[in-house]
Amino acid sequence: MDRGRLAALADERLDWRFKAVPAGAWGSTVAEYLAGAPTLDDLGTPLVTLDAGAVDHNLATMAEYCAKAGVGLAPHGKTTMAPVLWQRQLAAGAVAITLANLPQVRVGRAFGLRRIHLANALLDPAGLRWLAGELAADPEFRFSCWVDSVRSVELMAEALRGAPAPVDVCVELGAAGGRTGCRTVEEAVGVARAVAAADGLRLVGVSGYEGALAHDASAGSLAAVAGYLRELGRLHGLLAELYHPAAERIWITAGGSAYFDTVVEELGPLAGGRVAVVLRSGAYLAHDDGFYRGISPLARGGGQGFRSALHGWLRVVSRPESGLALLDGGKRDLSFDEGLPEPQLRRGHGPVGGEITALNDQHAFLRGAQVQVGDVVRVGLSHPCTVFDKWSLLPVLDSADAEVPRVVDLVRTYF
Known part of the structure; x- marks a missing residue:
């Protein structure tokens, strides 16, 4: 591939076109933004990230x-x-x-x-x-x-x-x-x-x-x-x-x-x-x-399997009923054609439990989880092919399991 054309992506200016990018980064190039050592806490929700x-x-x-x-x-x-x-x-x-x-x-x-x-x-x-x-x-x-x-x-x-x-x-x-x-x-x-x-x-x-x-x-x-x-x-x-x-x-x-x-x-x-x-x-x-976690040949073969690199990060915006929380990400942000997102953890509090039972365009229905309005929930996703197309720029974290994950790259997509 053309290494110069790829390198030029670091010079692209960040702005309102990229929903993963906070307003404070607008006007910076990708390289300038990354040089500031941003963390997951600097990003808003809804969000999807890659794990380096x-x-x-x-x-x-x-x-x-x-x-x-x-x-x-x-x-x-x-x-x-x-x-x-x-x-x-x-x-x-x-x-x-x-x-x-x-x-x-x-x-x-x-x-x-x-x-x-x-x-x-x-x-x-x-x-x-x-x-x-x-x-x-x-x-x-x-x-x-x-x-x-x-x-x-x-x-x-x-x-x-x-x-x-x-x-x-x-x-x-x-x-x-x-x-x-x-x-x-x-x-x-x-x-x-x-x-x-x-x-x-x-x-x-x-x-x-x-x-x-x-x-x-x-x-x-x-x-x-x-x-x-x-x-x-x-x-x-x-x-x-x-x-x-x-x-x-x-x-x-x-x-x-x-x-x-x-x-x-x-x-x-x-x-x-x-x-x-x-x-x-x-x-x-x-x-x-x-889907692929269950059907991948390496998982079926009992060897060293692949690891999920995609995670969604959603904020609790409402608890209108007992046992029900509404998160701020939906079909426009997350895959849903091969299974609904899987709640994994509540940031700062560990495993979250519960189940996402439905997605609207911009909301997820989380039931049976002990969460409060304002909490950020990490979710696992199914079928990566219908995740990337929803994000023109994907932040890459050093580790999604870190206490404070660092943003180490931004991956540009072209759909």
Whole structure:
């Protein structure tokens, strides 16, 4: 990535655009604000923070896992949309950053990202022409995306007619009831043949997303995921003669943050030569205190798991009934699609107990906790992918467990 562009983020002026930033910091640059050694007490609520130690731990843990397993990692950047975090993932050994749509690709290119895997089809003619121009202008830029129909191949080829550089594609295999992707291996082979015959496209691998097929770690779910991955491996075997001869790497790519161990077990043995098995896990970096805490392969395997790096900090603003407290953060601030926030502690008093039973846009309903108006409650969050998008600037604490956590960084996001 462009280190100068990343470094320039420290010169951004803080103001009213960033809801995590107190008014007293307005007018300062990020660097100037951090030089003042701010603490959590200087910030208002509602607030979401990252824990520096947990992020460091998660980066190292995933890098070590992939190295031992002999697989690559192209983490899904859509989780954070934070270029400074993408750079840390690349520095830890990631081979590329995965993104989900064209606007995200443009963010990546704005920060000089040179290895992008788009886990989606790209059919927008104007977007394809822009992409071809980027590839032609930067010989070090590597890009690949997915296709799952002959029609999508035809549309891409039409848009790229006369383009100065070809676009690499992986054929996506799906499954009945899943998301996108060819529904049978035979259909996928037909799409691959269309790619091989098309001008402006190069077939460089097979792809898929097993996470759409299951939502827990039951025996039946794990069997469904394994069966799908075996079909993805079978597809790869059938395409050996169709892969583009000039491709640097042939990718077999799957693996979100819930079942990447099964990907390694089923597809890992296929790696070798120019064939790379590449995971796309993204949520591991922040992990959570909900969905991924329960389903992560490292938690299920009994080894050294990831640590939750995301925390919400909410203030009690009302106790209108016995046993009920209203906190000042809601759906506009916190994730709620994979479980409600988890009360963890009352600042200055230890564990808080109770349960958050509902969220409104700007309020959380905390029941059964011994709290007073004005107390600040730390909550754990579930599903990091729907937290980062709510915060354009995230304070990073040295430790969320410290008596007085220090703010050691501010992470900029671009959604």
